[in-house]
Amino acid sequence: MKPSRDTLFFSLLFFVSLPLVLLVVLPLTRMLTQPGLADLWEAIADPVVLRALARSVGTSLAAAGICLVFGTPLAYVLARKEFPGKRLVEGIVDLPIMIPHPVIGIAILSLAGRNHPLGQFLSSLGIQVMGTYWGIISVLAFVGLPFFVNTTKAGFESVPTRLEKASRSLGAGVGHTLFRITLPMSWPHIVLGMIMCTARAISEFGAIVIVAYHPMTAPVLIYERFTAYGLRYSQPICVWLIVISFLLFVGMRFVSRYRRVEA
């Protein structure tokens, strides 16, 4: 069968973009295939590596959990209400995407330092930010927030307001409507938002390295191994980090597909 003009046209478009695709695929493939199984095993058997990986996943999930608790109400308000200053709030939510990551780290440190009332208040509670899990998790929540809030907001927006109105007319108040209609229907989006937030947090380096070089997360460890021992010793950890990110990615695709099937 002769390919139609449309097919040729779309193939051409695809080939134009191919270099960009290769830019992603080639380095990753190279890195994934370079370390031998022995290297990989050796890396994962190293308690320092294992702890760093676990720390990365754990702090990222904690950051996503914080976004879930504090970001969901904001996402709902942004999805449903018009109010003066809404654009400003949306801009603030998007800000972490735009700010260079070391700047985020420095900004958080300056707020948490002893010279700032908030820092004094926190240290009076015994909370240290510099070099602690508190620091890591607050930085990760900062960078993950836009991904969570925007995805969740899109989820709320995808629930027709008419369904909420129908629920109200059937006797359910605002709260019951939120919990029985809006949240269950946008749940896949919320999960997706958490996965994106987690994925973004796992890959964070620039801000963490400023706030907490120790306890060491995987990206910081990779950086340390690279500067101290070279490429060969950092690669196996990279592979493990990629595997974990990939699992998250698969989870994300699965949820979004599930969502489409439902719709």
Added chain:
Amino acid sequence: MIKVQNFEVRVPDFRLQSISLDVGPEDVFALIGPTGSGKSLLLEGIAGLVPAAKGSVQIGGVDVTHHPPETRGLGLVYQDTALFPHLSVRENILYGTRYHELDAPTVRSRFDRFVRRLDLENLLDRSPVRLSGGEKQRVALARALMLQPRALLLDEPISSLDPLFRDAIRELLRSLHEELHIPFILVSHNFSEVLYLANRGAILRGGRIEQRGTIRALFERPETPFVARFVGMQNLWRCSAREGWARVGDLKIRLNGPAVQGDDVFLALRPEDIEWVRENANEYDNVFQGRVMDLDGRGFYVRVALDVHGVRFSAFWMRHVVSRHSLETGQVVRIGFSSESLHTMRVDENPITGEGAPDGARAL
């Protein structure tokens, strides 16, 4: 009984204003108007889903203007039925029962009653997503009726359906109204649809009521050119009308009965009231000779455009009549219509009229 007085709702770029109407249990009240006239917004206003900027809504003598929607006890059925896609048909129908202090036997007996009445037995465990339009509509009705609403508000319940289901739902709504004896308020953009169902109604235009009354009165005695056009009076001419005669261009048309008089008024005539006169011309008190300008087949009938001494007429004639007598463009024919089919109205394009609107409403 629902009583809306001098009601006003404001949303961005639109205002619903000076709305007054009352709907009793014997009424199927139609809110009719073109898209964007505010009829669905009015329905949501009555249900309390959009806040009132002015005026009041009373249900059964109680002022509910500032009550939240969940306490008003009104059943609302949306055009797209707004069934909850993540719940089964059964869960949809039972959704509101927990908010209404109903004991289990009451819930069960009502559930059985409406499931049987609306023929939903075989759908209960299915997802509403895959139901047909008519089935969805029946589930939405059952969900609303489970709570014994004090009135039923229906947003375009019929025109969104497949033609196949329309008659059945129309019939169902009519018989439900007889059974339940509660006010029905029905939104529609299609006048012929409400002719069958409703007994009273209001025609909305740009957020105001243009005319209100019995459906028959709206249909037969439009008071403004807008309403006339909306109820299908496609022949609409500016004319002078005096002492039983109207002058449209060079035509002198005989009028009958009460007519608005003046040098500049509107004269309206339905296309289906114009007959093709082939014999017995004296059956009509208006007979003219005109030339066929255009024939436009519309299914069972043909829309015939005629030029009568420079005045355009539009007539609907049965297709079989047109083809049997091989009517053609350019042919000269005689047309006739009774003076009783003619309606005159003032030129004023935007008056507030109706059956005893309160003074406040008139003043605005």
